[in-house]
Amino acid sequence: MRLVMVIDQSKCLGCKSCVVACNIENSIETNNNWTEVFDMVSGQFPNYHREFVPRPCNHCSKPPCVDICPTKASQKDKLTGTVQIDQKRCTGCRYCMSACPYKVRVFNWKKPGKVLNENPASPKRPKGTTEKCTFCFHKTGKEIFDAKKEGRKHRVEYNAKDAVLPACVEKCVGKSRIFGDLDDPDSFVSRLLSKNQYKVLLKSKGTKPNVFYIN
Amino acid sequence: MSISRREFLGITGAAVGTTLLGQAGYNLLQPGQVYYFKKGLEIKEWKKGICRYCGTGCGLKMGIGANGEFVAIKGWEDYPVNFGTLCPKGLTLCHVVETEERAEDCLLRQPDGTFKKISLDEATNIAAxxxxxxIAKDKDSVALYLGAQLFTEEIYLGNKLFKGVIGTNNVESNARxxxxxxVTGFLTTFGIDEPIGNYADIDTADCIFLIGSNAAEMHPPLFGRIMWNRSKNKNVTIISADPRYTPTAAHADIWLPFLPGSDLYLMNAMTYVILNEGLYDQKFIDDHVQFAIGGAGGYAFTDKQHQAMRNFLKGTRFHRPAEYKKLFDNKKGYPADFEMFKEFISAYKPENVEKITGVKAKTIYKTTRIFAKSKRTVTLWTMGPNQxxxxxxxxxxxxxxxxLTGKIGTPGNAAMSLTGQSNACGGVRESGSLAHLLPAHRSVKNKKHRQEIEKVWEVPAGSISPKVGLHTVKLFDSLGSKVKVLYIACSNPAQTMPNLDKYIKKMKSRNVFIIVQDIFGPKNNDGFHNRTPELADLFIPCSFWAEKGGVFGCSERRSCYTTKALKNRAxxxxxxxLFKMVAEKMGHGKYFEKYKTTEDIWDEYRACSYGRDVDLSGASYEHMLKYGGAQWPIPRENEGIKDGDTKIRCNTQYDRHLQRLLKKGEIDQKLIPADNIYFYGQHKKGPKKKWGKAKVFLRPGTPPAEEVDNLFPLSLTTGRVVQHWHTGTMTMRVPSLKKMVPECxxxxxxxxxxxxxxIKDGDPVLITSKRGSLEIKARVINTKQRDLTNIPGRASIVREGVVFVPFFDSSKLINIVTNASVDAKSKQPEYKVCAVNIKKV
Structure with missing residues (x-):
């Protein structure tokens, strides 16, 4: 299984609802946004080109943060194919933060959940550890695990009935974020990527990112 | 993250193919968008409501815990406006409800300028x-200034206290x-207020023309609908006319970067192309259009507009200088016809106005052809053309x-102004809280209307004054002289009035007593300024939004009830x-005894709208919650009936009011043309052949009140950003929003x-106009930037010769710089254009 996110840039309004949704869902301190929306402008008057680039964690297939972690706190989750941090093992050395070419990782200087009211379901993270986007593992990961245990089909699929999706995907006003399993040839993301041109961030770094941009 | 642009853009993966998105379609109803605010609390029930912020009027649901706590929020999945989506402001409403900065004490200003804590009983006594x-000296020496974010019921009651009981028409709202x-645009053209079409037209239109509107930031769920429409239908063209390269312009297929204040020239040039290339609909013009110059509404032109009109008439066969003034004074106005209109428009060849508008003629031709040739066209505008x-x-x-192109009154064809505030349409326009209005589109000047409302309000005959009250700018001009007591509820004029310094001085004057009702008081621990409460002589705190419950009416004539879902604070x-308490203390308790709940007020109001064009009599609380609001006209016979409301007005197939008029025989069935469209607002005005015909006006291009010159060479335009709402009193208390855009x-x-x-990005810049100056941080976007760097606070690119400043920041009051000149008819100030100079500090 390989959970991926496809971002349709033509529909991103740049309103940052996803950032706010992520902050609330994961009880993130406001300085430590897990996802960002970059705003790039180029060209000359009157032919400007403006592009919004939403950026969650890329959950790379060859993640440098996992390779560098001295305590094996950063791991590639076998079930979902995402990169997760075992907060109990993290010693806060922050090697991973320097290894990540996308700079998605942030450090918990304070105990999270102090600034915004906490979501009871959000993962507990102690002070002094690194953290990052989990693709809402407490929702999606749990659903996949439960489904496997119960022997049913999981609902981590865009457009499925009662779908379980990351907060940013659910909350996107322009419906620009799309989420699903790329290993499943019938999933919405597989069909999208087979029919569209796509881009990834920093292909040259060889990290094989799992967030794809279409236009 | 350092990623070069080339690296990002140059990489492509799979084969090229058709976009699947269009075929598969989108699942609009995303389940489970629940956002928890409170730890470990179970949601006992979901209560429905309408978002507190903008005029889009999104539906939401509040998750309420066992003890009445506000636990979570989510979009109202099947609400026909937002279909379950919420923008970042609506998503974080809980933080405003629960902020520790909420005021709880009544305060009275002492002679030394400090505030003394008093009880609510004392406060209402003093106010009364x-x-x-x-009032004992002069009834017109008191005034009420309301926010268009109060519920309709509250506005209605304040209106009754001042217009009905006290007997002054000095009731204004910040919706002015x-x-x-x-409003005046609708009234002059169609003879009735509020839009013909609705939001649903956006979903089926082929061309969406946005002018002076940054919907992607200001009405995100609505712009989301535009994007979904385009994703399904590849032929959809989005056109954005705006001096700024906003997110809306970035998503548009065509951007028309006109210079501020040249909008009339631009649209006249578009009309030129329509007439010159024969893109107009002759049948529609014959059936539904009459041509006019000024007549309707009298002599309401500014000097510059008169100058422009004279200049146009001079060269034509309609030149009658001796009669000019007389013709405009007279209700009938200058005679006009299609031939005259053609002659008039011939001066606006796109090539001729290229220099004034700053838009290439080629682009105007292209845009107009798309506009006129598309099967269905929707035009949306916001504050750009209004202010x-x-x-x-x-x-x-x-x-x-x-x-002229016949694109109105049918599904998919609409032209409407998107309102900024949640209840500007519902509370202010419909329930009549402006100086010349009475509830349900009635006028204070009309004797019959006054009598009807006196009966509804159960006040003695003759209580309502026939004299139109002071409009907002005049009202604040009269502070201390004519007006001695100003009652402000739910508005922040000390930050939003144009030419602010002048009005702050007036508000500080000792000759005027200012009563302020707000959720935020003058004293704050977070260092934030609540400008109006700071100037209050008497401050009374009040409850907020879902703590009280009531009805909001949004831009598309849809009203919906917000449940009283939250526990009241202390x-x-x-x-x-509070209005009721003050009235009781004033000795007018008997007029307010019958109002025990908001529903009592609503039921009285909707009953009095029966038979009017704004017929809300069928919209009971229950009906609105069941069917996701109601679009008026909805007569009481249709209460409880699904789709008993009106999607499109002035079309006999849809409009419940028009159907009623036909049934009653007030309008003869024979008058209705084959396409079922009849603009009944213009019925029986002028000779018979003009009955029910909308007016097409000759409007010569007119420069703004203040033009750029050598001393002040730049145009300033003001507005909002997506993260902050108006003066920021609410959104600046939300940590995640404040972090994104901390200052202006x-x-x-x-x-x-x-x-x-x-000037470099981040440099302090001094901005100066004839009225004042202000130091602000510069935001210069580097278009050659190659990195994806994140800038806290977002900005768009303005075109050369223009600067833009948002007005949410209470520590940097940009309105010190703006111009207080008003439109001669609507009395709305010109926030959008004034001449300034900038200097690096």
Whole structure:
């Protein structure tokens, strides 16, 4: 299984609802946004080109943060194919933060959940550890695990009935974020990527990112 | 993250193919968008409501815990406006409800300028005493200034206290500053207020023309609908006319970067192309259009508009200088016809106005052809055309484009002004809280209307004054002289009035007693300024939004009820309860005894709208919650019937009011043309052949009140950003929103930045106009930037010669700089254009 996110840039309004949704869902301190929306402008008057680039964690297939972690706190989750941090093992050395070419990782200087009211379901993270986007593992990961245990089909699929999706995907006003399993040839993301041109961030770094941009 | 642009853009993966998105379609109803605010609390029930912020009017659901706690929020999945989506402001409403900065004490200003804590009983006593003392001398020395974010019921009750019981028409609302021109635009063209179409037209239109509207930031769920429409239908063209390269312009297929204040020239040039290339609909014009100059509404032109009109008439066979003034004074106005209109428009060849508008003629031709040739076209505008000294004219011009091409009154064809505030349409326009209005589109000047409302209000005959009250700018001009007591509820004029310094001085004057009702008080621990409460002589705290419950009416004539879902804080009272208390203390308790709940007020109001064009009599609380609001006209016979409301007005197939008029025989069935469209607002005005015909006005291009010159070479335009709502009193209390845009900025074009002293991004800049100056941080977007760097606070690119400043920041009051000139008809000030100079500090 390989959970991926496809971002349709033509529909991103740049309103940052996803950032706010992520902050609330994961009880993130406001300085430590897990996802960002970059705003790039180029060209000359009157032919400007403006592009919004939403950026969650890329959950790379060859993640440098996992390779560098001295305590094996950063791991590639076998079930979902995402990169997760075992907060109990993290010693806060922050090697991973320097290894990540996308700079998605942030450090918990304070105990999270102090600034915004906490979501009871959000993962507990102690002070002094690194953290990052989990693709809402407490929702999606749990659903996949439960489904496997119960022997049913999981609902981590865009457009499925009662779908379980990351907060940013659910909350996107322009419906620009799309989420699903790329290993499943019938999933919405597989069909999208087979029919569209796509881009990834920093292909040259060889990290094989799992967030794809279409236009 | 350092990623080069080339690296990002140059990489492509799979094969090229058709986009699947279009075929598969989108699942609009995403389940489970629940956002928890409270730890470990179970949600006992979901209660429905309408978002507190903008005029889109999104539906939401509040998750309430066992003890009445506000636990979670989510979009109302099947609400026909937002279909379950919420923008970042709506998503974080809980933080505003629960912030520790909420005021809880009544405060009275002492002679030394400090505040003393008093009880609510004392506060209402003082308010009543001050009002009574002033009224004893002169009824018109008191005034009420309301926010268009109060519920309709509260506005209705405040209106009754001042207009019905006290007997003064000095009741104004801050909606005067945001949509008065839209009202006069509708009234002059169609003879009735509020839009013909609705939001659903956006979903089926082929061309969406946005002018002076940054919907992607200001009405995100609505712009989301535009994007979904385009994703399903590849033929959809989005056109954005805006001096700034906003997110809306970035998503548009065509951007028309016109110079601020040249909108009339631009639209006249578009009309030229329509007429010259024969893109107009002759049948529609014959059936539904009459041509006019000024007549309707009398002599309401500014000097500059008169000058423009004279200049046009001079060269034509309609030149009658001796009669000019007389013809405009007279109700009938200048005679006009299609031939005259053609002659008039011939001066606006796109090539001729290229220099004035700053838009290439080629682009105007292309845009107009798409506009006119598309099967279904929707035009949306917001404050750009409204906040202008030619606001009414701009609105007329938009309808001209639609009327000439016959694109109005049918599904998918609409032209409407998107309101800024949640209840500007519902509370202010419909329930009549402006100086010349009475509830349900009635006028204070009309004797029959006054009598009807006196009966409804159960006040003695003759209580309502026939004299039109003071409009907002005049009201604040009269502070201390004519007006001695000003009662402000739920508005922040000390930050939003144009030419602010002048009005702050007036508000500080000892000759005026200011009563302020707000959720935020003058004293704050977070260092934030609540400008109006700071100037209050008497401050009364009140409850907020879902703590009181009531009805909001949004831009598309849809009203919906917000449940009283939240527990009231401590001793706070709702605004309507406070109005009632003050009235009781003034000795007018008997007129307010019958109002025990908001539903009592609503039921009285909707009953009095029966038979009017704004017929809300079928919209009971229950009906609105069941069917996701109701679009008026909805007569009481249709209460409880699904789709018993009106999607499109002025079309006999849809409009419940028009159907009723036909049934009653007030309009003869024979008058209705084959396409079922009949603009009944213009019925019985003028000779018979003009009955039921909308007006196409000749509106010559007019410059703004203040033009750029050598001393002040730049145009300033103001507005909002997506994260902050109006004056920021609410959204600046939400940590995640405040973090994103912590302070205001001035957007400057790269070329201007170089020209005016090599200004770099982040430099402090002094912005000066004839009225005042202010130091703000510069935001210069580098278009050659190659990195994806994140800038806290967002900005768009302005075109050369223009600067933009948002007005949410209470520590940097940009309105010190703006111009207080008003539109002659709508009395709306020109926030959108004034001449400024900038200097690096």
């Amino acid at each position: 005493e001050k009002l009574n003392t002033a 500053l945001c949509m008065a021109s839209a 202008r000294t030619s606001g009414t004219w701009c609105n007329n011009m938009m309808y001209n484009l639609h009327l 001793n706070l009272k709702a605004d309507w309860e 900025f001035i957007e400057i074009n790269e070329l201007d930045a170089k020209k005016y002293g090599d």
